[in-house]
Amino acid sequence: MEEVSTGSDSDYSSSWISWFLSSKGNEYFCEVDEDFILDRFNLTGLNNEVANYAQALDLITDNLDDDIQDELRGSLDVQARLLYGLIHARWIVTQRGLQKMLDKYKRADFGRCPRVLCTSQPLLPLGLTDLPYEKSVKLFCARCEDIYSPKSTRHGSIDGAYFGTTFAHLMGIVWGSLGCVPKGGGGDVMGNVVRVVEMARVGRERERERERVGAERERERVGAAEQAGGADEYRPKIYGFQLHETARLQRWQEAMRDRQIGRLEKFEVGSRG
């Protein structure tokens, strides 16, 4: 009887939650433990957010009377999703909720960072606000510490409040660095040193990419010039001001990074002494 069916709507043997989780587009959600939902304390205030709160709650806990089902069905389904989403946001910042999301993160259920230099770092879902109906869900990369839009419109239309602003960063604190560096076993000094090393490394990666592509371009330019005997109509100067301007911006950014590293190192020395 514990079989999780793959969600056909007329399947009464499966619970509403397992139907919801197996529906296409709901891959970011994890299962909220039933006893979390049944503890009214965890739902404080949600009755103001959700219309037909009582029936919606009955629906997601599979306690809905069969006879009202027909009249309310459509609207109740919307309310039940909203309610589940809002409960989900509270659940995933609990110890057990975090653990469930960590398992999904390890399976890269939320996708991978599209940034080439992040080399397929798994992502975490995140909201830009904790209020529903404001912003759709975004994805956080712990490596570049930036946020991206989901690739599929199905995921792109999920309310960000169902994941909230805090969860992704709480994961980072509780489970250590989610980047490529394992959590430094020692105290926070150690942890910070690891992160500083990581900062410098990400910067170097970008510099290397810049140099590599620059060298490639130079080779191409020289090669073309040789072949064309110097008259190179089709390859105007690419070391123009635009490229120059971008390189200057990147140098400025790296100088900002070095300044932050300096601050952190100073702080570490201070906190040790």
Added chain:
Amino acid sequence: MMEEQDVQEGSYTSSTPTSTLTWISWFCSLPGHEYFCEVTEDFIEDDFNLTGLNSLVPFWKEAMEMVLDMDPDEDASKIPDVSLVESSAEMLYGLVHQRYILTRAGLQAMVEKYESGIFGCCPRVYCVGCNVVPCGRSDMPGLDTVKLFCPNCNDIYIPPSSRFQGVDGAFFGTTFPHLFFQSYRELAPAPFWKPPTTSSPSGRSPRSNESSSSLESQFVNPNPYGGQKRAAGYVYVPRIYGFRVSERAKSGPRMAWLRMRPESPSELDQVDWRGKWIGDAYSDDEDDDSAGDEKMERFDFDTDGEEDEEEEEEEEEDDRGVPMQG
């Protein structure tokens, strides 16, 4: 012996186009080939443009005939497998394409695709839908697949659809994105950005829709050769329970610099060509001028709570780190 060749197909491979369509149009219309523009035949016919390519493309002559829809003048049975010619034709077209999109006509063809959004937009949220261009990380074929360059964050991304994973990045090359945004400076975001003031200045009427849109058009980069578009400059700030996380926290922010822009172009002058601050413009000791208007927490609590060093709350810091005015 293949005696029963389907006559109405008429061509020597099942996957070549029907007679009404040129090979080039057909090739560019295949799924996954949306990023390619159509190279003009006269560009391909000009030997000068093909210099050096014949050493990279096997079955050069046959591939050429296929791309240009010429009837093979000798019988094709000399070639062991027609699919070899097909892949040669693709390689030939791709490498010619890499060169063509660096020409005026090629750039023109690509800017039309760019403006109609065919290349898609940057996946980064705070680039707010800035359109991207295809590019390669190498000019040599066979090394890497096509990537997308965003002019706002100056970063490269993996195309969102797996159908582009079969497209060689060399067919777009390393030079194209930079030449493109240098040629169309009005499409290139400037390297500096000033956050808009949220409170409207006193004395300004609130119904300033028109004046704000005219402000919009007034954006000028003092460097006439630089990007002339107003950048999308917001940088994501991680928050826990509404508080910004301090950089001193173990898992505090470390990468904001990757996306930062100075507020004014003159700040770029404060870094020299080696990436060092000129005249020590930013000493490490001036952290105190906290332009940060928000509370910030370190969130350094150890999960197993073996330490409880209660240091006094650190001074606040501006997350952009550049509290410079004027």
